[in-house]
Amino acid sequence: xxxxxxxxxxxxxxxxxxxxxxxxxxxxxxxxxxxxxxxxxxxxxxxxxxxxxxxxxxxxxxxxxxxxxxxxxxxxxxxxxxxxxxxxxxxxxxxxxxxxxxxxxxxxxxxxxxxxxxxxxxxxxxxxxxxxxxxxxxxxxxxxxxxxxxxxxxxxxxxxxxxxxxxxxxxxxxxxxxxxxxxxxxxxxxxxxxxxxxxxxxxxxxxxxxxxxxxxxxxxxxxxxxxxxxxxxxxxxxxxxxxxxxxxxxxxxxxxxxxxxxxxxxxxxxxxxxxxxxxxxxxxxxxxxxxxxxxxxxxxxxxxxxxxxxxxxxxxxxxxxxxxxxxxxxxxxxxxxxxxxxxxxxxxxxxxxxxxxxxxxxxxxxxxxxxxxxxxxxxxxxxxxxxxxxxxxxxxxxxxxxxxxxxxxxxxxxxxxxxxxxxxxxxxxxxxxxxxxxxxxxxxxxxxxxxxxxxxxxxxxxxxxxxxxxxxxxxxxxxxxxxxxxxxxxxxxxxxxxxxxxxxxxxxxxxxxxxxxxxxxxxxxxxxxxxxxxxxxxxxxxxxxxxxxxxxxxxxxxxxxxxxxxxxxxxxxxxxxxxxxxxxxxxx
Amino acid sequence: xxxxxxxxxxxxxxxxxxxxxxxxxxxxxxxxxxxxxxxxxxxxxxxxxxxxxxxxxxxxxxxxxxxxxxxxxxxxxxxxxxxxxxxxxxxxxxxxxxxxxxxxxxxxxxxxxxxxxxxxxxxxxxxxxxxxxxxxxxxxxxxxxxxxxxxxxxxxxxxxxxxxxxxxxxxxxxxxxxxxxxxxxxxxxx
Numbered sequence: 001x002x003x004x005x006x007x008x009x010x011x012x013x014x015x016x017x018x019x020x021x022x023x024x025x026x027x028x029x030x031x032x033x034x035x036x037x038x039x040x041x042x043x044x045x046x047x048x049x050x051x052x053x054x055x056x057x058x059x060x061x062x063x064x065x066x067x068x069x070x071x072x073x074x075x076x077x078x079x080x081x082x083x084x085x086x087x088x089x090x091x092x093x094x095x096x097x098x099x100x101x102x103x104x105x106x107x108x109x110x111x112x113x114x115x116x117x118x119x120x121x122x123x124x125x126x127x128x129x130x131x132x133x134x135x136x137x138x139x140x141x142x143x144x145x146x147x148x149x150x151x152x153x154x155x156x157x158x159x160x161x162x163x164x165x166x167x168x169x170x171x172x173x174x175x176x177x178x179x180x181x182x183x184x185x186x187x188x189x190x191x192x193x194x195x196x197x198x199x200x201x202x203x204x205x206x207x208x209x210x211x212x213x214x215x216x217x218x219x220x221x222x223x224x225x226x227x228x229x230x231x232x233x234x235x236x237x238x239x240x241x242x243x244x245x246x247x248x249x250x251x252x253x254x255x256x257x258x259x260x261x262x263x264x265x266x267x268x269x270x271x272x273x274x275x276x277x278x279x280x281x282x283x284x285x286x287x288x289x290x291x292x293x294x295x296x297x298x299x300x301x302x303x304x305x306x307x308x309x310x311x312x313x314x315x316x317x318x319x320x321x322x323x324x325x326x327x328x329x330x331x332x333x334x335x336x337x338x339x340x341x342x343x344x345x346x347x348x349x350x351x352x353x354x355x356x357x358x359x360x361x362x363x364x365x366x367x368x369x370x371x372x373x374x375x376x377x378x379x380x381x382x383x384x385x386x387x388x389x390x391x392x393x394x395x396x397x398x399x400x401x402x403x404x405x406x407x408x409x410x411x412x413x414x415x416x417x418x419x420x421x422x423x424x425x426x427x428x429x430x431x432x433x434x435x436x437x438x439x440x441x442x443x444x445x446x447x448x449x450x451x452x453x454x455x456x457x458x459x460x461x462x463x464x465x466x467x468x469x470x471x472x473x474x475x476x477x478x479x480x481x482x483x484x485x486x487x488x489x490x491x492x493x494x495x496x497x498x499x500x501x502x503x504x505x506x507x508x509x510x511x512x513x514x515x516x517x518x519x520x521x522x523x524x525x526x527x528x529x530x531x532x533x534x535x536x537x538x539x540x541x542x543x544x545x546x547x548x549x550x551x552x553x554x555x556x557x558x559x560x561x562x563x564x565x566x567x568x569x570x571x572x573x574x575x576x577x578x579x580x581x582x583x584x585x586x587x588x
Numbered sequence: 589x590x591x592x593x594x595x596x597x598x599x600x601x602x603x604x605x606x607x608x609x610x611x612x613x614x615x616x617x618x619x620x621x622x623x624x625x626x627x628x629x630x631x632x633x634x635x636x637x638x639x640x641x642x643x644x645x646x647x648x649x650x651x652x653x654x655x656x657x658x659x660x661x662x663x664x665x666x667x668x669x670x671x672x673x674x675x676x677x678x679x680x681x682x683x684x685x686x687x688x689x690x691x692x693x694x695x696x697x698x699x700x701x702x703x704x705x706x707x708x709x710x711x712x713x714x715x716x717x718x719x720x721x722x723x724x725x726x727x728x729x730x731x732x733x734x735x736x737x738x739x740x741x742x743x744x745x746x747x748x749x750x751x752x753x754x755x756x757x758x759x760x761x762x763x764x765x766x767x768x769x770x771x772x773x774x775x776x777x778x
Contacts, residue, residue: 309677313677
């Protein structure tokens with residue numbers, strides 16, 4: 001029973017069929033027919049952004065906090081090119097996004113028409129897959145296929161480019177269930193033989209560690225539950241990448257905190273010293289590994305990943321398991337129980353003793369101040385005052401992001417949204433709006449830096465228009481803090497272009513956008529300011545003036561291995577300018 | 589050192605289990621990539637190679653199954669074992685890619701390339717060119733009073749050797765198709 005309709009109507013029909021309730025977008029000439037259809041229905045709400053980059057980050061926030069794909073609608077040419085940063089961000093962090101872009105009519109493609117760009121060409125390397133739809137009859141099936149590809153296997157962004165004449169023409173609509181998706185079915189079930197070998201290793205390991213990543217969150221809440229089950233059953237310590245925070249509860253007994261360049265000393269030392277590393281949905285990013293040659297030199301490594309290309313890409317592993325991490329964990333647990341497995345409890349107990357000694361180093365310690373707000377203190381207070389709430393946190397990129405990852409604690413997946421792989425400044429504000437749209441009653445906080453926040457600040461207009469009461473918590477050091485820190489470490493304290501001249505008055509800016517703001521510089525007033533921010537009925541900008549030259553520590557200087565971290569109290573003792581040597585200087 | 593040991597030995601999971609994964613020696617591999625013959629698929633494959641800094645020695649593409657809209661891309665590439673492994677995994681990730689076969693490691697195979705060589709000249713050199721072409725079993729597919737176009741098929745080394753022979757005899761232009769290759773025996777992709 002095929003139904004005939006215009007391409008534009010098909011778009012709305014297909015989105016409805018896919019269970020889409022929200023679209024983030026911006027109209028323009030090449031998508032007017034679709035906007036006309038959106039006007040004539042009420043099932044799908046459209047969030048009008050202020051810039052297409054914001055639309056994609058909102059969709060990312062929406063997707064990351066719900067587990068559902070985010071949907072974006074943009075026009076041709078600049079509409080599509082503005083989406084490129086967001087697409088690349090989503091590709092790096094494996095976020096399922098479906099972008100629909102308008103295109104000039106098929107008969108004008110290739111003529112350098114007004115607002116024409118080779119959108120599929122431009123977005124080919126920054127999408128998981130993309131399509132130019134030339135026939136209206138193909139449109140519905142393509143949209144359904146796009147959702148399937150975006151959400152299955154390793155998730156990622158997809159783009160469908162729809163010429164305007166295809167939107168106007170009539171064609172046959174096909175429903176989601178009529179589309180054959182058998183062609184793209186990535187392996188989700190891990191190899192039984194490999195899983196058995198992993199269980200044997202778990203039984204014998206003396207110094208194990210579970211190294212978890214964003215893949216656990218992408219796999220769904222079940223994967224997080226199974227991770228907790230595995231950690232409980234084995235008593236193995238758990239660390240996580242930036243992207244995986246929340247997959248194991250920060251209040252859990254086995255939690256070591258984040259690892260990596262600005263990860264915790266104990267987590268990195270445990271990675272370095274372990275004899276069994278079980279990587280679960282993590283990809284050995286360079287922020288994690290430090291110097292490859294000295295990465296965890298004495299361990300056997302198992303790597304569970306749904307993407308075969310992630311395995312052996314950077315670090316060679318002895319036990320590769322291709323599959324969905326949730327599925328594999330289920331198999332591991334089943335085998336663990338059926339074998340009546342036990343760990344080498346004595347050895348693991350000794351290992352924990354060693355870890356406790358590393359933890360006693362208290363690597364996040366900082367020098368408190370009664371006169372200036374230390375950024376770490378701001379994070380501690382934010383954590384203390386918000387952690388009992390139904391809270392979601394997004395961040396921008398830089399020092400504040402690392403401090404947030406160190407000091408905020410997440411007990412559930414999908415509560416922490418940050419730009420990991422691409423490191424996109426300007427991600428956090430729009431992402432917070434996307435999260436808030438998906439969770440209208442929740443407390444949504446964007447932990448930001450002053451420089452990052454300005455990159456997409458126009459989206460405050462979106463927040464105000466759609467009554468998304470997002471809280472913008474800006475750690476304002478009037479610097480590009482992380483750039484400044486690297487210039488101190490690497491470039492003889494020559495702070496080239498890394499301070500923020502002519503910053504706006506954030507409080508007046510909030511008022512100008514039609515919401516409220518407050519500036520706070522006295523540590524004694526910080527709690528009150530945070531409470532005011534939370535209690536305000538609407539978007540709020542809290543401009544927290546913090547210590548300007550605080551360094552984000554601990555840190556693995558680039559080119560150094562995990563066991564050569566720069567710690568907070570070493571900063572004064574050591575010449576910090578010599579922390580990075582020439583072989584590390586070339587790294588980012 | 590670790591007290592943990594993993595049972596060593598061959599497994600069916602990777603042909604590289606028997607090789608030194610850390611070898612830094614570059615190897616030449618012939619990859620057969622079966623793809624949906626859809627718009628942009630070649631750009632995806634080539635973009636992967638340029639974007640990730642892999643080498644392409646040669647590349648041939650043509651539709652091999654009209655009804656099924658399948659094309660076969662044969663890529664000759666070069667890299668260390670770990671790079672080759674990564675190339676195959678990355679190719680496998682491309683949505684319209686059905687299958688990636690590494691002919692170099694999967695068993696015996698045949699590779700052939702076709703070349704057209706234009707040799708210009710008159711007199712003794714012309715006669716000599718014709719004589720050598722005969723030795724190489726090259727066919728004359730075009731001739732004028734001062735030129736021949738030879739067609740020759742074989743492994744790339746044979747075409748190289750032929751070009752070396754023809755150069756002093758007036759080789760003035762040539763075109764090569766790049767390598768097409770198939771596994772020997774009855775094995776065929778699903």
